[in-house]
Amino acid sequence: MTTAFLGGYVVPVAGSPIEDGTVLVADGRIVAVGRAVDVEVPDDAEIVDVSGCWLLPGFVEAHGHVGVYEEGEHWVGEDVNEKTDPNGARLRALDGINPDDEGFRDALSGGVTTIVVKPGSANPIGGQTVAVKAWGRTVDEMVIREPLSVKSALGENPKRIYGEKDRLPSTRLGVAAVIRDAFVKAQDYRLRREHADRAQEPFERDPTLEILSGVLDGKLPWSQHTHRADDIATAIRLSEEFGYRLVINHGTEGHLLADLLAEKNIPVIIGPLFTSRLKVELRRRSLRNPGILARAGVKIAITTDHPVVPIHFLVHQATLAVKEGLDADTALRAITTHPAEIMGLDDRVGSIAPGLDADLVVWSGDPLDVMSRATRVFIAGREVYHFDDHTGQGVTANPFYTERG
Structure with missing residues (x-):
């Protein structure tokens, strides 16, 4: 037809x-x-x-929790954070998505047709992300690509969650240590797996280390939740130590390191931009920041972090960022071609071609x-x-x- x-x-x-x-x-x-x-x-x-x-x-939302953090469903629809294991690399957002979440209908009303659904930021390593279309009976028929990246978090959220449990990690030191320990184990795992392959010996697979090996191999980008400039610097330090591809998510203080991010060709999925400053990490949240990053040469995408900001307001965040200095063409790209390119989806979505x-x-x-x-x-x-x-x-x-x- x-x-x-x-x-x-x-x-x-x-x-x-x-x-x-x-x-x-x-x-x-x-x-x-x-x-x-x-x-x-x-x-x-x-x-x-x-x-x-x-x-x-159709617009592309590069960082949302539609379907795993359902609106109005309270704990019944909250499947965004598995708060029992600091290393959740084996967890998949795919397994928690409800296609009947109201957020998918809201997405369509705002012209959003592609959503990158991510686990939350309670854990230093939250799990695997998935790109889906905003309409379908089952998540399986909505999938564009899975796994798409691995979600990780620095800063306040993981240290608060596990600090309240009086266990590791309860500090920024501990959060970084959990991530570093996980990648060291993944490096050792890769060596053992390669040895077993050469020797044609049986090898016991580990779902967590398989995924982290994919990050080390460059197959999966590292989607790093981080707001403060010092946490962004830690994200860069870890990525250079282990050689994986870093994507900054939120980047509230990314404008303070804009020249460094541009020099290192690290993209920023910035937002949400309509929130109040409910925690210390958000004290420099401003609609001016996307324009500052873009003018410095950083590739940006704009996110609602739905349901933090309703997903159908994605385009309105872009509009108000233009009001505060972002170039209009870049603003439109920040909700179409840029998120598609950053997340490796530009062979499917983001443009009319x-x-x-x-x-x-x-x-x-x-x-x-x-x-x-x-x-x-x-x-x-x-x-x-x-x-x-x-x-x-x-x-x-x-x-x-x-x-x-």
Whole structure:
């Protein structure tokens, strides 16, 4: 089945905007993008008229807890933190996601079609992250890539959680030691595994050390929760000691080390930006910080850290960051191409380009205008959300009852 989106102002993000553009979709993928006069539309194509609207790729939330930290469900829906083991590398966010979480419906209403779901920050090593689409019956059919990275935390959260238990780690020293000890064990594990392979001997696998070995091998980036500048420096120190690829998450004081982060080519997934300063680590939280980082040459993505900030406010954080000095083009990239590139998903999502998933959002106008609205959302070419002008409410297709092709 071929679908043609016709007549809209197409914003590929990775390329220049196209007036009166056409986007051709087949089998869930984008097959052509261009001016109407340059794209041949098959006679039997289904037509989606987007005249007078903006057509953009679905936004990418690079750090959220949708489905593992359900809203309004209290402890029943809180599966974000396994607070019993400082090293949770074997834990998978995938195993705790409820696709029926209200956050997924909110995501669609805000034009967010891809979400990187991560464990929380209670443990020095929290577990494996997963990239999912924002619509589906089971998480398995929503998955884009898994495992995607490994979540780790420095700073207040792990030292508070385990300090209250009067056990390691109760200090920043202890948190770093837990991470360092885990990687030393993973290095030794790799050597034993390589020896067993060469000798063709049996080898007892360890799920925790297998994942950490993947980090050391460069297969999985290290998603490091860190706010304060001194913790960011510790994150860099550990990554250089063990040679893994570091991605700073939150980076509230990253602007204080912007030149260092740029020099070392370390990206920052910054946010949430709408929160109050409820803890010491957030005392320098500011909407100016994304612009400072970007101007220094740091690749940034903006995050809501849902449910800390509701996920459909992702674009509004970008808009207000523009108000406080962030370049508008960079702001749009910070919720599309940049998070896709940082998390290794740019072969699937983040832009409107041939070969990528047909995750498309029709906007009433410029999405960086707070008065604009996501009116229709398509995932893999299937319409999964529309805004009903008569009721003034969004309508999400029910994945359990919608006829599936």
